[in-house]
Amino acid sequence: MRTYRIGGATINQTPLDWKGNLERIKKVLVEARKNGVEILCLPELCITGYGCEDLFLSQWLPEKALSLIPQLVAETEGLLTTLTLPLRHKGLLYNCAIVVKNKQILGIYAKQYMALDGVHYEPRWFNPWPIGLVEDFEIDGETYPIGDLTFDVDDWKVGFEICEDAWRGPVRPACRLKERGVNLILNPSASHFAMQKTxxxxxxxxxxxLDFNCTYVYANLLGNEAGRMIYDGEIMVAQRGKILLRNQLLSFRAFELCYGDFKADQSTQENNEAVAPVLSKQEEFPRACALALFDYMRKSRTKGYTLSLSGGADSATCAIMVAEMVKRGIEQLGKESFCSAIGFDELAEKPEKEIVYTIFNTAYQGTVNSSEATLNAAKYLADSIGARFFSWTIDSSVEAYTSIIETALNRxxxxxxxxxxxxxIQARSRSPIIWMLTNITNTLLLTTSNRSEGDVGYxxxxxxxxxxxxxxxSVDKHFIRQWLIYAQKEMGYEGLRFINQLPPTAELRPxxxxxxxxxxxxxxxxxVEIEKLAIRDHKSPLEVFTELKAADLEPEDLLRQHVRKFFRLWSRNQWKRERLAPAFHLDEFNVDPRTWCxxxxLSAGFEEELALL
Structure with a gap:
């Protein structure tokens, strides 16, 4: 039995970027053909992008996507691949993969299960295709089968699971595909990134x-596609319960092609060099955040970022991520391509720190309550990464506001x-001036909120x-503090030295x-332990207390106080969470009501539930 060159591709797409999306898919198809790939799995909804939100409800968007199919079909000579898009059939919208071989459409697989958990709202837009149903669908005057399909291709019987299809065990499409004798399952996916989700x-x-006795091929989307979700671009091929092909995640490149030679009888030998290692959570965090910042900057067409650098852990983390964006972008794309991508071609010959200086403003905004320690820590960090650094005080603004209200209240x-x-009033007095710097430099203002602060409205x-x-x-403060030490010791960010020596403080009181x-x-x-149980696992106050009491983390009376405080602060601060700036989804859960929680x-604030404590 001969070998077949099989692979997957990941693509960094953008909603409504029809020209760009089309060109990137064409480049992938050309690259695959050039490298002799015979079977290629493309990611889910790669023509439109996964993050089109309520645009999927329109009539015109699926029609526009379908109109691009002939151009892509023309690029499939000698290649079997998946062209993934939304299709409206009999008035209902389906998430589909048009299967093409050698410039001929074979049929259309339609996704059978919709994701409706965490950050997913697929049933709002898409309908699940009925199991076993096959109907006709017309494209450019030709009729093709659509639905629950398999395809015979040489030594392969090919079936599909699209993303959520595969997570619906124990009864999932693959169970039925095994009964049909399928020996190759392709899984086009748009699976959002979360640390260690891989x-x-x-x-x-x-x-x-292993379970379905097949060669299983998985291909995920890449990049910060539409603002909040990050896709890591994972590509995998497995046989006999072993990963035989896996790429490194979170690439800055517009697309990546990953392929290998496989036998249909599953006798392919393992090659450790073809399987990229799994990174730690500490390594994934900066890679994902840096890629997300890179995509956000170039897709929003702004000139960089501005940050109020306080000398604390949260703003320091944001600063390091911008520096990482520049560092990783240059490493992966080359300085010329990176600078072109972010709209600064003139910086291609400049040192890395000068690039950071041009696109990244930082400012320390002190008051009489600020310390020399945090000022020095902020300046030391900014200088170490090359950021432009400003320092000013806002006491006059604070005094002006205070004087006005004292006069009004007559006290x-x-x-x-x-x-x-x-x-x-100190925190609010910092906002207008940092916004002014942001507007003048045509940059994006970063806020430094972490998930722990979002929990309790701090x-x-x-x-x-x-x-x-x-x-x-979307990241908790406990992790951030640990990660900053890792970044200093393992990533070489010595500029964090003073920040890592300081206890977290708002510096708003004398x-x-x-x-x-x-x-x-x-x-x-x-x-963070209370949060996991209360928010991630949806447990009641008594359940949280009982479970953590058994863990013996702190004295029982103190734990009871902390559980009460958490639930009370959580309940009264939902209005704050509703108003937080758009956020990247980086961890297994977040507290953003527009995505996860x-x-x-308004509620009774767990009054009766807390009484049980």
Whole structure:
């Protein structure tokens, strides 16, 4: 039995970028043919992009996508591949893969299961195709079968699962495909990135090849396609329960092709060099965030980023990610291509730090409550990565606002009586001036909110939450603090040295009060454990307390206080979460109501449930 060259491709697409999307797919098809690929799996909805949202409800978008098919079919000489797009059939919209071989359409597979969990809302747009049903569909006057199809191609009987189809065990399309004698399953996917999610995918693909006695091919989308979701571009091929081909994830390139030679009798030998290693969570985090920032900058056509650099952990993390964007972009694309992609061709001959300086503004905005330690830490970090650094104080603005309200109320404000207001006015006074710098430089303002702050509302609306993009708001503070130490020691960011020595603090109260975040809230390592159970796992206050009490993380009375505090703060701060800037989805869950976690703005706040504690 001869070998067949089989592979997958990942593509970085953008909703409504018809010309660009088409050209990238054509380049993939040309590259595949050039390299002798015979069977190629393309990602899910790669013609339109997965993130078209309610545009999928329109009549014209599926029609536009279908009109591009003849141009792509013309590029498939000697190649079997999947052209994936939304198709409207008998008034209903389906998520489909048009199967093409050697410039001829063989038929159309339609996805059978829709994702409706976490960040997914597919049933809003798509309909599940009925199991076993095959009907006719017309393209340019020719009629082709559409539905629950398999295809005989040489030594292969080819079947399909599109993304969610494969996750619907124990009864999934592959179960029925095995009964039909299918020995090659192609899985076009648009599976969003989350740290360490690849471990679940690897297990899925390995087990699928073993359980269904087939060669299993998986191809995922790539990049920050539409603003929030990141796709890691994973490509895998498995036989006999073993991954035989796997690429490295989170590429800055517009597309990647990954292929190998496989036998239909599954006798293909293992080659460790063809299987990229799995990265740690600490390694994945900067790769994903850097790629997302790169795509966000170039797709929004702005000139870079601006950041209020406080000398704290969150803003430091955002700063490192911009530096990583430049570093990784240059490493993967070359300096000339990277600078062209972000709209700065004139920087192609400049040193890396000068590129960072041109596209990245940072500013330390101090008050009488700020310390020399945080100022020096911020400046040291900015200088170390090459960012443009400004420093100014906002005391005059704070005093002006305070004076106006004191006159209106006819009394002096005091920390004893007006603590929260006096803290918040400092954070809000920073917003107008940093926005002004952002507008002048035509950049995007980064906010530094993390997930832990989102949980309990530890942020000032229209202050530190003010901005265009919140890159780390799906990541908890406990992880961020650990990662910054890793970034200093393992990634060479010595500029983090002073920041890693400081306890997290908002520096909004007088310095003699020695304010810290954990004193205001609770230890972050405790908060993240409560959060996982309460928000990720949807457990009640009593269930959370009972489970964590058994873990013996802290004294029982203190744990009870922290569980109560978490649920109360969570309940009263949903309005803040509703107003957070767009955020990248980086972890297994987030608290953004526009993607993962919805909660009523008004509720009884777990009153009866907390009474049980």
């Amino acid at each position: 471990l679940d995918r690897i297990k899925l693909v390995e087990n699928s090849s 002096k404000l005091s920390w004893e009586q007006d603590d929260l207001a006096l803290q918040n 942020a000032t609306m229209d202050g530190d939450t003010s901005g265009s993009l919140a890159p780390i708001s 310095q003699d009060q020695k304010q810290t975040d954990e004193d205001d809230l609770m230890p972050y390592h405790i908060m 919805r909660f009523p703005i």
